[in-house]
Amino acid sequence: MEATLKPRDTRETCDAIQWAAAEERPLEIVGSRSKEALGRPVQTAHVLDLSGLSGVVAYEPEELVLTVKAGTPIADVEQLVASRGQEFSFEPMDYGPLLGRPAGQGTVGGVLAANLSGPRRIKAGAARDHILGMEAVSGRGEVFNSGGKVVKNVTGYDLPRALCGSWGTLAVATTVTLKVNPAAETSATFVIEGLDDQNAVEAMCMAMGSSAEVSAAAHLPGGLDGERPRTLLRLEGFESSVNYRLESLGKTLSGFGKAADVGHEETTILWKDIRDCKPVASGTEPVWRLSVAPTAGAKLVAALRETFPLDAYYDWSGGLVWLKSLDGALWDGEIRQAVADCGGGHATLVRADASLRSTVSVFQPQATPLAALAKRLKQQFDPKGILNPGRMIVGV
Incomplete structure (x- = not known):
């Protein structure tokens, strides 16, 4: 029987994870579920629902610093900073419409977990470049704080950057401190x-x-x-x-x-x-996110057009290709080989039904040294493997 654990603060989050670790009960980590259909399907008997961790902890517009709970809707936070003539320069994308969900449902924790960014990434960087600090709970059930409320902060190992893009497999963020910037006139x-x-x-x-x-x-x-x-x-x-x-x-x-x-x-x-990928969002055909050198994007698409019918468009000066397979097939082997032939990069399967996502590597397979490092990091943060098991890699 599936049970949903819905903590209201960091202490309750810690208690829930400590219980799961002691009982070796894997947890699916969710917020608003706006990105639930991205990544490999997670099969667990228990869900850790972070939507109860919502609200602004502190906002200092003069200092360009905002601290919020991880379950806070990002749309609400963007509206708040916009009212003060400010913005998140990394321009976080909204995966909802592409994945068949309503727009504006993502959370701050989801922004961190997916390391989101938009077209301005080529100038301003991604989410990880704008996170000043966080409070989080590891898979051991230990609370840790990293970073601070200042732009220049040197505390040794940069945990916010390590956790960004980990899709909830290393730790559960409960509070996040972000840098904001003045919006353009x-x-x-x-x-x-x-x-x-x-x-x-x-x-x-x-x-x-x-x-x-x-x-x-x-x-x-x-x-x-x-x-x-x-x-x-x-x-x-x-x-x-x-x-x-x-x-x-x-x-x-x-x-x-x-x-x-x-x-x-x-x-x-x-x-x-x-x-938000509107040019390829219609329909249900598989959609890929391909990251290559800017000069390689057009060559990559031209090579793949000779293999299967597709729609594609380019962002990041040609370095980010959003590609939709029009015949409904994944073509994962051909796509990853084409990326390698173009000098290397990353190919992520963003949209496909669960049966297809469970049969392939959704995220770019890691080289052996990097995979070994990722495994050691997982062992340090989540030795029992209870946080989103298999979301990114089979068996991890």
């Missing part, structure tokens, strides 16, 4: 139409290497959204600066054809859609 998007994928990547890389301070670079191939191919470059800042940089970017990229630009409101909508 305005934004605009520089648009070039009609480029093929390879030329689009060249244009994006040239723009990123310019003095225009591009904060996001993406390419939507023709037919993907019912429009002509569009190469998109986002500029943010003071209005006078944005206008000057738009003009400068036009001169830099004049060899790629006629360009246009769109204003702040349309830019906000456009990049939210790119962030």
